[in-house]
Amino acid sequence: MLMPVLLTLSTTLGEGPASDLGFLLHKHPDRAQSFDVMAGRAHVYYPRADEHECTAALLLETDPVELARQARQGGSRALGPYVNDRPYVASSLLAVALGKVFRTALAGRCAARPELATRAVPLRIELPAVPHGREPELPRRLFEPLGWEVEHEVLHDPDRGATRYGRLTLRGEHTVSAALNQLYVLLPVLDDAKHYWVDQDEIDKLLRAGGAWLASHPERELISGRYLVHARPLVDEALRRLTDGAGTDHEDDATETRPLAAQRRAAVLEVLRATGSRSVADLGCGDGKLLRDLLDDAEFGEILGVDVSTRALRAAERTLRLERRSERENRRIRLRQSALTYTDSGLTGYDAAVLMEVIEHVDPERLPALEHAVFGHARPALVVLTTPNSEYNAHFPELVGGTRHPDHRFEFDRAEFTEWTRRVASTHGYTATSSGVGEADQRLGQPTQLAVFTRDDLSDGGTTS
DSSP states (O other): OOOOEEEEEEEOOSSSOGGGHHHHHTOOTTOOEEEEETTEEEEEEEEEESSSOEEEEEEEEEOHHHHHHHHHHHOSSOOOSSOSSTTTSOSHHHHHHHHHHTHHHHTTOOSSOHHHHTOOEEEEEEEEEEEOTTOTTHHHHHHGGGTOEEEEEEEEETTTEEEEEEEEEEEEEEOHHHHHHHHHHHHHHHHTOOSSOOOTHHHHHHHHHHTTTGGGOTTHHHHHHHHTTTOHHHHHHHHHHHHHTTTSSOTTTOGGGSOHHHHHHHHHHHHHHHTTOOEEEEETOTTSHHHHHHHHOTTOOEEEEEESOHHHHHHHHHHHTGGGSOHHHHHTEEEEEOOTTSOOGGGOSOSEEEEESOGGGSOGGGHHHHHIIIIIIIOOSEEEEEEEOGGGGGGOTTOSTTSSSTTOSOOOOHHHHHHHHHHHHHHHTEEEEEEEESOOBTTTBOSEEEEEEEETTOTTOOOOO
16 A cells, blocks of 8 residues: 655664654654645654664655646656655655754754764664665665665565565664765665756755765765766766865864854754744844744744845845745744834744844944843843854954944954843843854854843743743
C-alpha cells in the first residue's frame, strides 16, 4: 500500500538515555509537531522514546495541487499535473523538509547538551521507498564510502516485477549532524531530480552540507552532477571549489567563518526558542532576514515585522517571498509601518520583541522615547536586543567617523551598555542579562553586545500567552 513519505532515525546513544536524541533534534519526544514546507506539511513524532532506544520519525504529506502549481511555475523537471510518485518516495521534497524541520540539528548545535552534538552515536535510518532508477546498487555506491552499512531491498510490483524503488536501511556510528547532512545531499541525488529551480545558491547549499565529506567521496562528480541537475556550469564551479578546498569549512559549524549578521540572527533565534516564545515582534525588521528565519520555524505562531521605512518593508516582502508560501504561513506573519519612538498599541500582546541593531540608529535624545514605547507601553514578556560594541571597532581601522555605519548616532562600549541595560530594566520592571556575539578579543570583547530583558511580573518565567 502506498504511504506518505517517511524517514525514521533511531539510536541507542550508547551513553545516557536514548531519548536524549530529542535534545539533538531540538524536538521534544513527548510532542508531535507539524511544519509548513514546500508543497505540503511535515510532521515529527517519536514512535519510541525511552532509556534504551529512541526513534524519531519525519512524515511528509504533499499537496498534489500545490505540486502542480509549482510545476507550472517551473521546476527542474515537469511533474504530472496531479498523479506522480512525489507523495510516496524520498526526493528533494523530503530533503527540503528535513533541512527546514531539523535546521539546528543539521548545523550541529545543541545548547542544552553540547557534548552530544559532537559525539558519534549508533544510528539506524530507514526509508521505506527511495528511487534508484535503473541502478539498484546506487544507494551502496553513495552511502558505503561514508561508513554506513547499507541494506537496499528492491521493491516489486505484483504484475510488473522489480520497480525503480527500494527500501533503504542505513546503520553506522555518526554524529546526528553528519547523518542529516548526508541525507540532505544524497536523497535528491538518488532521485536525480529536483522540484524547484536550481541556481548559483544551490552550489553553496551543496558545499555547506557536503563540504566535510564530498571532496573525498569516490562518486563526487556523480553527486555534484545530480544535485545540481546536470547544469554543467554549476557542476564545474562546485567541483572546482571542492578541489580548491573552499567547501571544507561548514558554515554553520565554524561560526567564526559565518558573517556576523548571520551569527546575530542565530543567537537571537536561540534565545527565542529556549524561552518558548511563540509570538514575536521584530522591531526595526529591515530587509526581513530574521523574519524569514522566524517564518521558517513553525514554533513561532505569530510574527510581526515593524519598520519606519516603507522601503525596508518592501525589501522584507521580497526576502519573505510570501507569494511562494502557503496560506498557513501567510496567516502567521504581518508587516507594519511604525516609528519606535512613539507608542503603538499594535505592538502590544507579544511574547517577545526583538531590537536587533536598532537602538544605535536613534538619536540619543530620542532613546528614552523608544525605551518607553517598547518597555513601558508594548511590554512584551521578553526583549532581545543587540547593538555594536564600540571597543571592538579597533579591529576596523578603515571605519569613517568611528562607527560601523554612517547612520549610527552612537555606539555603546561595554560599560556604557551594562549601565544602560541596568537602568532600562530597573525603570520598567525587567531583569536584564548580557552576553556577546561573534569572535571574542580578550581585551576588547565581542563585536556585538546582546541583552535579554525578562519582565519581572512573570514570576514563573513563562510567556504571556
